[in-house]
Amino acid sequence: xxxxxxxxxxxxxxxxxxxxxxxxxxxxxxxxxxxxxxxxxxxxxxxxxxxxxxxxxxxxxxxxxxxxxxxxxxxxxxxxxxxxxxxxxxxxxxxxxxxxxxxxxxxxxxxxxxxxxxxxxxxxxxxxxxxxxxxxxxxxxxxxxxxxx
Numbered sequence: 001x002x003x004x005x006x007x008x009x010x011x012x013x014x015x016x017x018x019x020x021x022x023x024x025x026x027x028x029x030x031x032x033x034x035x036x037x038x039x040x041x042x043x044x045x046x047x048x049x050x051x052x053x054x055x056x057x058x059x060x061x062x063x064x065x066x067x068x069x070x071x072x073x074x075x076x077x078x079x080x081x082x083x084x085x086x087x088x089x090x091x092x093x094x095x096x097x098x099x100x101x102x103x104x105x106x107x108x109x110x111x112x113x114x115x116x117x118x119x120x121x122x123x124x125x126x127x128x129x130x131x132x133x134x135x136x137x138x139x140x141x142x143x144x145x146x147x148x149x
Contacts, residue, residue, distance in 0.1 A: 048081040051105035
């Protein structure tokens with residue numbers, strides 16, 4: 001009985017530790033470089049300090065999303081209220097938000113990007129505003145954007 005409990009405890013601890021290992025990039029150039037190396041699109045998460053945390057709590061903090069994101073996308077988090085970033089980076093992030101037509105935070109955009117001759121170009125695949133339908137619906141909607149056929 002004790003052995004079974006220890007095995008169960010080990011499994012639960014491993015799952016919990018695994019579910020908190022999302023690697024969010026915060027630098028656009030680094031994310032584009034990795035996206036191109038791994039041939040995966042970017043999932044850009046636009047957020048701010050005053051934005052509701054429902055999307056993070058209901059979707060991003062789940063093991064199911066972690067597994068899906070590792071296989072399908074490069075994660076890029078752009079916090080538009082982050083005081084730690086320079087005003088230049090903040091302006092760049094706001095311009096990107098406006099270029100993608102993001103009106104309400106939080107919102108997710110799927111895109112591919114490239115950097116040529118010092119200029120960054122994006123190809124917007126789709127946007128996904130927060131919906132309270134849970135992680136399965138979020139992944140399903142994301143798959144429709146990423147694989148439209």
